[in-house]
Amino acid sequence: KNQVEQSPQSLIILEGKNCTLQCNYTVSPFSNLRWYKQDTGRGPVSLTIMTFSENTKSNGRYTATLDADTKQSSLHITASQLSDSASYICVVSGGGADGLTFGKGTHLIIQP
Amino acid sequence: NAGVTQTPKFRVLKTGQSMTLLCAQDMNHEYMYWYRQDPGMGLRLIHYSVGEGTTAKGEVPDGYNVSRLKKQNFLLGLESAAPSQTSVYFCASSSTDRWQPQHFGDGTRLSIL
Numbered sequence: 182k183n184q185v186e187q188s189p190q191s192l193i194i195l196e197g198k199n200c201t202l203q204c205n206y207t208v209s210p211f212s213n214l215r216w217y218k219q220d221t222g223r224g225p226v227s228l229t230i231m232t233f234s235e236n237t238k239s240n241g242r243y244t245a246t247l248d249a250d251t252k253q254s255s256l257h258i259t260a261s262q263l264s265d266s267a268s269y270i271c272v273v274s275g276g277g278a279d280g281l282t283f284g285k286g287t288h289l290i291i292q293p
Numbered sequence: 294n295a296g297v298t299q300t301p302k303f304r305v306l307k308t309g310q311s312m313t314l315l316c317a318q319d320m321n322h323e324y325m326y327w328y329r330q331d332p333g334m335g336l337r338l339i340h341y342s343v344g345e346g347t348t349a350k351g352e353v354p355d356g357y358n359v360s361r362l363k364k365q366n367f368l369l370g371l372e373s374a375a376p377s378q379t380s381v382y383f384c385a386s387s388s389t390d391r392w393q394p395q396h397f398g399d400g401t402r403l404s405i406l
Contacts, residue, residue, distance in 0.1 A: 185335070215393065222295070224383050224397030225336075270335070274393060281393070282337030 182206040183244070185273050185284035193290045204254040204262045204271035212274040216245050216256050219268045227286055228256070228269075258289075266291045295319050299384050299398035314369040314401050316384030324387040325367040326351075326394050327359060329380040336383065342367055350376050367370045374405045 188203045206214070217225035229238045229245040231254070237246045242259045258265055264281045271284040300315045316325065327339040340350030340359040348359045355376060358370045367386075371378060382401045385394030 213393070222338070222399070224385070224399045227395060230393075281338065283337075285333065285335050 183273070183275060183282045185271055185282045186195050187269075187271050187284040187287050189280040189287060191288040191290070192206050193292060194261055196261060196263055196291050196293050197235040199263060200258050202256045202258075202269050202289070203286055204256070204270075204273075206254070206271070206273045206282070208252075208275045208282050210275050211249060211252075213263070214245075214247055214254050214274070215272045216243070216254075217268060217272060221267070225270055230278070261291045265289060265293060295344040295385055297386055297396050297398035299382075299401050301345065301401060302399070303402045304404070306371075306403065308374060308376060308405060310374050311370070311372050312374065313371075314382055314403075315382075316369070316398060317365055318366045318367075318384075318396070319365065319394065320386060320388065321364070322386035322388045322396075323364075324394075325361065326385045326387075327357070327367065327369045328383045328394075329353065329382050330383060330387065330400070339382075376405045379403060379405045 185206045194200050215230040216228045218228050219225040228240050228243050231238050231247045233249050244257045247254045268286040268288050270286045273282050297318045323344050328336040328339040330336050337353050339357050342348050342361040345364040360368045384398045387395045
């Protein structure tokens with residue numbers, strides 16, 4: 182069964198600090214991996230998307246990495262801001278209508 | 294620049310009542326999706342559409358029906374609401390990737406009593 186596991190479930194850090202969120206998947210075949218940010222009470226917003234051949238992709242202070250061999254991805258947030266407080270969802274696509282597997286998300290809280 | 298708009302934002306229903314959730318997108322996207330999001334679970338696909346006049350079942354379609362009479366609108370119907378359908382419903386659309394939602398609405402929070 183295809184699975185996407187995210188860790189930690191929740192994380193609290195101080196404003197200005199860096200953090201890294203993890204995503205491990207067992208989806209096969211693999212098409213691409215996307216990270217979403219979901220603010221409380223809002224819909225998910227896409228941050229990055231990576232295919233098999235991409236190792237890293239950045240979007241401002243967000244940098245995602247992908248190791249397709251170990252089936253792991255990480256999302257690194259640099260110099261965190263209060264507005265980074267949100268849930269971060271990892272989604273892996275294996276192709277097909279039922280080929281999208283969503284992780285449960287990491288709930289990140291940035292404290293002043 | 295509205296993107297994906299969902300109506301209503303909140304609704305409380307009694308068991309057995311029916312209702313329709315409306316999703317409208319102004320980006321001329323071909324693909325549209327309905328998901329539900331429950332505490333402790335990832336988003337799950339209910340139904341999707343790959344173009345005007347087409348619909349298909351997703352992972353959890355039971356108890357729901359959909360229609361896509363116009364390209365910009367995707368309707369999700371509950372014919373006889375059940376407490377298990379209490380959830381947050383998200384509509385999404387995509388232009389380039391049939392299986393990857395690009396833009397999400399802000400959700401409809403539905404409670405079934």
